[in-house]
Amino acid sequence: KLDFAGKIAKRLGAPMREEVVHAVDGVDLTVRKGEVVGLVGESGCGKSTLGRMVAGILPPSDGEILWHGRSRSQLSGKEAREAKLRAQMIFQDPMSSLNPRLRVNEIIGEAPLVHGLAKRGDLENYVDEQMRRAGLDPTFKRRYPHQFSGGQRQRIGIARALAVQPEFLVCDESVAALDVSIQAQVLNLFMRLRRELDLTYLFISHDLGVVEHLSNRVVIMYLGRVVEEAPSEEVFARPNHPYTQSLLASVPRIEARKKNFVTVKGEIPSPLNPPPGCHFHPRCPHAFDRCRVERPMLKTVAPGHRSACHLNDLAGA
Numbered sequence: 001k002l003d004f005a006g007k008i009a010k011r012l013g014a015p016m017r018e019e020v021v022h023a024v025d026g027v028d029l030t031v032r033k034g035e036v037v038g039l040v041g042e043s044g045c046g047k048s049t050l051g052r053m054v055a056g057i058l059p060p061s062d063g064e065i066l067w068h069g070r071s072r073s074q075l076s077g078k079e080a081r082e083a084k085l086r087a088q089m090i091f092q093d094p095m096s097s098l099n100p101r102l103r104v105n106e107i108i109g110e111a112p113l114v115h116g117l118a119k120r121g122d123l124e125n126y127v128d129e130q131m132r133r134a135g136l137d138p139t140f141k142r143r144y145p146h147q148f149s150g151g152q153r154q155r156i157g158i159a160r161a162l163a164v165q166p167e168f169l170v171c172d173e174s175v176a177a178l179d180v181s182i183q184a185q186v187l188n189l190f191m192r193l194r195r196e197l198d199l200t201y202l203f204i205s206h207d208l209g210v211v212e213h214l215s216n217r218v219v220i221m222y223l224g225r226v227v228e229e230a231p232s233e234e235v236f237a238r239p240n241h242p243y244t245q246s247l248l249a250s251v252p253r254i255e256a257r258k259k260n261f262v263t264v265k266g267e268i269p270s271p272l273n274p275p276p277g278c279h280f281h282p283r284c285p286h287a288f289d290r291c292r293v294e295r296p297m298l299k300t301v302a303p304g305h306r307s308a309c310h311l312n313d314l315a316g317a
């Protein structure tokens with residue numbers, strides 16, 4: 001059933017001041033066709049890096065990414081270009097990803113024309129269709145990005161992505177810059193598109209509240225590692241990892257759960273020099289000796305539910 005997407009990166013190294021930063025370390029992530037996977041963590045945890053690798057924009061320095069069961073690095077040039085089109089990224093700030101000198105119809109129509117998905121004679125209709133799909137009025141297609149609101153600009157970015165007929169969207173904080181009411185509209189758009197176009201999503205957010213309603217499965221990252229992974233309802237009903245519990249405690253919408261958990265205190269350590277053992281131990285209210293020296297590995301705690309915490313060994317769970 002694993003016919004789709006990413007088996008990701010063992011390690012990503014980026015040279016930086018003589019040092020190597022492993023933004024993502026030992027991560028193994030699978031996104032199945034039709035799924036919406038929420039990838040959650042604080043800024044600097046490596047989730048954007050992982051998202052770029054999954055989308056095929058950034059090659060991993062070690063490990064591999066499988067696309068429909070085949071390693072991306074072994075695809076032929078033509079296959080690689082095709083795979084790159086089928087996986088599209090939607091970024092947080094549409095303004096920086098939309099060329100300010102191009103009109104909206106040029107922004108949306110460029111790639112389909114280059115890749116032969118639309119003929120020049122049909123291009124106007126093709127662009128109109130993408131705009132309507134993204135909830136934009138095609139009569140404004142000759143305007144420039146700065147003439148639209150933030151929410152509309154995000155829709156332009158979505159229309160541009162749809163125009164190359166993707167099957168997989170990697171959304172990196174795609175609603176984080178928008179007002180709450182606009183956020184809800186854009187999230188609803190993503191879900192409508194999922195039904196209409198049979199899309200698969202990796203939805204990256206620092207906000208558990210944002211992924212709660214859309215994801216089938218949630219993956220929690222901390223300092224480059226996956227610490228917990230489970231079906232959505234399971235993560236919210238029975239979070240296992242202390243880090244996940246602290247994230248949940250800070251989501252205002254699930255206030256009722258707050259009393260059960262300790263809110264996490266302290267700064268996120270530098271990814272340049274992560275703490276030994278469990279990366280979370282300096283902030284964890286339950287840390288004990290073993291946590292400071294030994295890395296906890298992901299272990300199954302319930303069907304489809306994995307967590308990396310030494311407490312699970314103590315409980316005999």
Ligand code: SF4
Pocket residue numbers: 241242243278279280281282284285286287288291296308309310311
């Ligand atoms: Fe906390 Fe230890 Fe579990 Fe890490 S392994 S989350 S420090 S209890």
Ligand code: MG
Pocket residue numbers: 043044047048173
């Ligand atoms: Mg980011």
